[in-house]
Amino acid sequence: MADRLKGKTVIITGAGQTPGETIGNGRAMAMLFTREGAEVLCVDRLLVRAEETVALVAGEGGKAFAHQADVSRNADCAAIIEAAKTRWGRLDVLVNNVGIGDGDGPVHRIGEAVWDRIMDVNLKATFMMTQHALAVMRPQKSGAIVNISSLAAIVGGSLVAYEVSKAAVNRLTTSTASAVAGQGIRCNAIMPGLMDTPMAITGTTAATGQTSQAVRESRDARVPLRGKMGTGWDTAYAALYFASDEAAFATGVVMPLDGGMSTRFG
16 A cells, blocks of 8 residues: 555545446545545445445455445535544545436437436536535645546537536536635546446447447547547546645646547547
């Protein structure tokens, strides 16, 4: 274990994952952060998935704790922060790592209920978690918030609610960074592009009817860097930088993590 986050207390939402052959962003972050010396509260809508992540961390000698919550509910968001305060007395890092796109589509096809649900999970939850976390971080005059956005915030066209929600997360990031910089709190965002995570592959196979191998080959072919998608570990290492003191002068950054895809889109 290293010590880039030694002594840090961290909340990661979406720290469980959809079952699959690879690792998701949340689980990879929880494992990497604890390897670097942090203690992590692993939050997931399904407790069993958070517990699976905690078990993997414990197997490596790290410290993590499972917490069940629906982050689209304000009371649950408040309870997450209270759990962290009760356990540690402080909060150093919040990673907002939630996102859904079920039922999404182009603007002329999506229903109002689908739009509302995606906005609640992808955007409103990030706002509420940030607001509750700041109630702890502002008196401390320290803290780091890392929002997991998406390259879909700046490119796309076929998943309107997901794209709009993640574009709004980007603006929420920069607005938050500006508002709390005076208290020594940083807020940054990562925009993963095509990633080989269980949620991405399972969702695409379900939507297209293709095999997982066909989906991977198609997605790989679209990535300029080595012709391969990224992984949950790539997201985790980017988040580790923003969570650590190495990023002490970085705030309001919205960083593509896409193997060069955005260089082709502008």
